Amino acid sequence: SQQGEEDPQALSIQEGENATMNCSYKTSINNLQWYRQNSGRGLVHLILIRSNEREKHSGRLRVTLDTSKKSSSLLITASRAADTASYFCATDTTSGTYKYIFGTGTRLKVLA
Amino acid sequence: KAGVTQTPRYLIKTRGQQVTLSCSPISGHRSVSWYQQTPGQGLQFLFEYFSETQRNKGNFPGRFSGRQFSNSRSEMNVSTLELGDSALYLCASSSAGIWGTEAFFGQGTRLTVV
Numbered sequence: 001s002q003q004g005e006e007d008p009q010a011l012s013i014q015e016g017e018n019a020t021m022n023c024s025y026k027t028s029i030n031n032l033q034w035y036r037q038n039s040g041r042g043l044v045h046l047i048l049i050r051s052n053e054r055e056k057h058s059g060r061l062r063v064t065l066d067t068s069k070k071s072s073s074l075l076i077t078a079s080r081a082a083d084t085a086s087y088f089c090a091t092d093t094t095s096g097t098y099k100y101i102f103g104t105g106t107r108l109k110v111l112a
Numbered sequence: 113k114a115g116v117t118q119t120p121r122y123l124i125k126t127r128g129q130q131v132t133l134s135c136s137p138i139s140g141h142r143s144v145s146w147y148q149q150t151p152g153q154g155l156q157f158l159f160e161y162f163s164e165t166q167r168n169k170g171n172f173p174g175r176f177s178g179r180q181f182s183n184s185r186s187e188m189n190v191s192t193l194e195l196g197d198s199a200l201y202l203c204a205s206s207s208a209g210i211w212g213t214e215a216f217f218g219q220g221t222r223l224t225v226v
Contacts, residue, residue, distance in 0.1 A: 033214065040200060042116075042219035088155065090215075098168045099145065100204075100215060102155035 006089060006106040014111050019076040021106040023089030024069075030092050032065060033100070034074050036085045043088065046074070081112045114139065116205050116218035124224045130191040133221045137184050137205030144186040145215065146178060149200040158201075161186055193225045 007022045023032070031050045035043040049056045049065045049072065056063045062075040076083055086107050090100040117136040125131050137144050146158040157170040161180035180186045184205075190197055200222050204215040 035217070040220075040222070042118075042202060043204075043217035045214050045216055048214050090155075098143070098160045098162070099157040099170070101157070102147075104154055 006087070006103040008106060009104065010107040010109070012109045012111065013079060015079060015081055017079055019079050019083070019108055019110070021074045021087050021108070023072045023074070023103050025072075025089070025091045025101075025103075026070065027093050027095075029067070032063075032072050033090045034061075034063060034072075035088045035090060037088065037105075038085045046087075076108075079108075079110045081110050084108060084110045116203060116216055118201075118203050118218035118221050120221060121219065122222045122224075124226060125193050126226055127193055127195060129193050130189065131193060131223060133188045133190075133201055133203075133223075135186045135188070135203030135205075135218060137186070137203075138207075138216060141205040141207045141216075142184050143206040144180055144184065145204045145206070146186070146188050147202045147204065148172075149202060149220070150198075155202070158188065190223075195225050198223060198225045 005024050013019050029051055031048055033048045034046040036046055037043050047056055047058050047061055047063050049063050051067055060077045065072045086105045088105045089103045092100050119134045143162045145160040147155050149155045158172055159169045159178050160167050164180045175191045178188045200220045202217050202220045204217045206213055206215045
């Protein structure tokens with residue numbers, strides 16, 4: 001079963017605009033990670049945010065985490081055509097199961 | 113530092129055959145996980161190994177098995193292949209003994225069963 005659900009499922013924006021994706025999950029977590037996947041290839045790690053953190057930045061990426069709402073958001077600022085990809089959130093639970101549970105992903109298309 | 117290496121990148125097999133996929137984690141990483149990705153089911157956890165021990169297994173039939181060697185390299189085996197096993201198989205490596213650090217993925221092995 002999916003722990004995370006990304007919203008929206010698909011997003012199409014113009015180059016230079018900001019893109020925001022949301023992830024909701026069901027159970028308590030240790031941390032949450034965001035990944036990018038280009039067209040059926042491997043997952044590229046973007047950022048990890050721990051349960052005691054509220055916000056993290058990495059370059060053009062900003063991630064927020066609200067554990068009370070069991071949700072996270074990924075903001076990509078000044079998007080580029082190269083950002084076109086699917087984005088996934090992945091959570092590990094506090095139960096120590098040694099696995100990540102992935103969301104359904106958001107397909108982002110950035111138009112040049 | 114080399115990334116996670118998965119071989120082969122592509123495989124075509126016939127129903128009923130078996131297949132072995134390989135994953136070499138990042139040097140120094142002792143945890144290796146396997147995931148299956150399909151359009152219908154998304155990314156599903158298969159199993160995780162740490163220091164040659166399987167610590168968790170997902171909800172897959174016994175036809176799916178794995179192992180990890182002393183050098184942390186891992187293999188995944190699928191026996192009696194079915195059409196539904198066609199998928200992208202991804203391997204992830206992580207440094208920590210306690211799960212909770214970044215997991216880095218390989219490029220995957222695209223398995224097609226015909």
